[in-house]
Amino acid sequence: MIMAHPECRPDVVAMADVVASTSGMLRHAESSQEKEFIICTELGILHQFVKRCPGKNFYPVSDKLVCPNMKATTLDKVHRALVTLEPRVTVPPEIREKALKSLERMLAVK
Secondary structure: OEEEEEOOOOHHHHHOOOOHHHHHHHHHHHHHOEEEEEEEEEEEHHHHHHHHHOOOEEEEEEOOOOOOHHOOOOOOHHHHHHHOOOOOOOOHOOOOOOOOHHHHHHHHHO
16 A cells, blocks of 8 residues: 655656545554555655554565754754744745645645
8 A cells, every 4th residue: 555645746656545644544544454554755754654654564665764943943943943933934925825826735645
C-alpha cells in the first residue's frame, strides 16, 4: 500500500492508495489490515510508524526524503515565535490566497 502527503507531486498522489497528512497516514496504518506500506513522506517520521504499528513493515519511497526546513524548527523556536510573534512573514495577497487554499485542502484530507 502506498501512502503519500497531499503536497507530493501530482504523479505521486495519483499512484497513492492513501493520500493523507502524516497523522492521517499513521491512523490508517494502525487500523489497516495491510502489513506492508510504502511511505511518501519525510524520513524522520518513519520511527513513529514502526513504534505505533508493531508487526508491520514500512518502506520509505526514497532515502533522500529529508526536509531541512523541518529539521530547523525546534520547540524553543516555536515557543519564542508564539511569545514574540516574530519573525513576521508577509506575502502578497494573491500568494496568501493560494497558500490558504492549499492549507484548507490538506486539512480536509482525512
